[in-house]
Amino acid sequence: MPAPVTEEQSRLDRHALLDAAERLFYARGIQAVGMDEVRAASGLPLKRIYRLFATKEDLVVAMLRNRDQRWRGNLAAYVEGTADPRERVLAIFDWLARWFAEPDFRGCAWTNAFGELGTSSEPVLAEVRSHKRAFHDQIAAWVRPTGIPSAEPVHLLAEGAIVTAAITGDPAPARHARTAVATLLEAAAPEPG
Amino acid sequence: MPAPVTEEQSRLDRHALLDAAERLFYARGIQAVGMDEVRAASGLPLKRIYRLFATKEDLVVAMLRNRDQRWRGNLAAYVEGTADPRERVLAIFDWLARWFAEPDFRGCAWTNAFGELGTSSEPVLAEVRSHKRAFHDQIAAWVRPTGIPSAEPVHLLAEGAIVTAAITGDPAPARHARTAVATLLEAAAPEPG
DNA sequence: TACGATAGAGAACGACCGTTCTCAACGTCA
DNA sequence: TGACGTTGAGAACGGTCGTTCTCTATCGTA
Known part of the structure; x- marks a missing residue:
């Protein structure tokens, strides 16, 4: 042999x-x-x-799972390099801004897969949902210590920024979302002074 | 003949x-x-x-253009039924909530088309960008009279709600985005009292 | 050195897709 | 009425795709 x-x-x-x-x-x-x-x-x-x-479908699911580990790992490593809870939430959008500026950035791999196979592949759909839930929960854990009453707006701003940056090809949505989150942080519990 | x-x-x-x-x-x-x-x-x-x-590609572009007219027309008709500028911006998210609850809702047709053909069809990509720009500009026109300094957060919250509702199958993001916009309206110029 | 199990290269298979072509049928006008 | 031009139905074409199969080369073992 x-x-x-x-x-x-x-x-x-x-x-x-x-x-x-x-x-x-x-x-x-x-x-x-x-x-x-x-x-x-x-x-x-x-x-x-x-x-x-x-099958190709198995390969696609495995590659999405693999990407999920790396992508969310990189995000967490970057964000958790910041100690202050409010700055940490803002750091999410700094990381997104860097990602959007990468030359081969083409949007969210999972959202794209959903658009392509959302109805025709149950396993891919499950993987997409699993990633989105994990991303949401990650954000929720970072938002909790800030005093913002809900993590949902932060999550939605992140998702909106990703899809908009992808389609327009312009990384500016990361800045816009960051500014909006800063406003929400202010509104939740204004800095003294 | x-x-x-x-x-x-x-x-x-x-x-x-x-x-x-x-x-x-x-x-x-x-x-x-x-x-x-x-x-x-x-x-x-x-x-x-x-x-x-x-070609099929021509048909796809025409159907996207056709859908754009109807979709944004319906949105505008609903939103412009509200007179008060702040309520009008919130009405965007009421309309989204109804859309998300439709049984055949499957997300944004343009975002899905981008995920599927974004790289391989220049005409489809152009149509997707055209729709997104028009949607953005529509929102900006409604936000302008409210005193919110920028329309971007409202737009990003809408985009985030659409993609999240599509993937999770849950219409709740419309409510979450609406609440966030209400907070931004408050922060921009608090109601007297 | 001869054997046998396994690997790699790529041809082959069956299905499907976008697009074009064939051909019989039909309505209209001379 | 008869010939023509156009139509509809669907077969056909050329290409691609996911997956499997064939065939030969290779290597460890005896």
Whole structure:
């Protein structure tokens, strides 16, 4: 048997595959990218791809889950670098502003997947909802210590900024949302002075 | 010549076609619906469809434009039924709440189209941007007389509510956004008393 | 060195899609 | 009435896609 695919090799393959799939699917859409292109970009033979993920749908779900971990991890790392609760909530929008300015920014991968597959793939829909719930809960946890009575406006401003920046191609919505959140913070409990 | 397709007939055909196309594309996505299904739903022969619109892409753009007119028209009719400037801005979110509660609500047709075709169809992208700009400008015109210094937060809250209601399937974001806008109105120029 | 299990490369398969073409049917006008 | 021009129905075409299969090369073992 020639190199019967060690477990370590599988881990590396899986990583390369998810990485290539994410790049392609995010840049051009899921339906627009064929499995043959994923094969070429990942450098893996089609056979090995299908041993790791039985269907394209499985691969899409795994890549969304993988992206969720990294994306929310990066957000949390950035935001939690700020100690003051109010500044911390504002930092969410600083992080968004940086993201929007990245050259390959193309909006929210999960919202895009919903637009593409929302009705036709139950597993993808579940993954999208799971990500959005986690993002919402993350924000709620950061908002709680600030005195704002509800986290919902902060969450909605973030979602609105993401979709608007994506479609217009302009990162300004991050600033606008940040300003609005600052106003809400003021309204909830004005700074002394 | 048997009924050489009068101009009046063309108008009716066009209407039936755009209507069927909008229903199908909105419910199940653009790429997921084939032209043959559009033919069956519209009752028009394929030949006549392709005389009205040379390509599927043309049909998609026309249906988005058609929907834009109706959708923003309905919004404006509802909102402008309220005289008081502040109440009028809040009415935007009452209208959204009703829309979110419709049984076939599936989010923003333009955002969904962006997620699906944003990179692969220049004309569709242009139509999506045109709609979003018009929606933004509509909101800005309603916000101007209220004293809120910027319309951006109202717009971002609306966009965030739409995408969140679509993905979660819960119309509550309309209420949350409305409450947030009320707070911003208060903060901008508190009611006397 | 001979064997056998497995891997990689890519052809093949079946389904579907957007678009065009064929052809019989029909209404209109000479 | 007969010929023509246009229509509708749907077959056909060329292409693509997800997935599977074939075939050959390779490597560890005996």
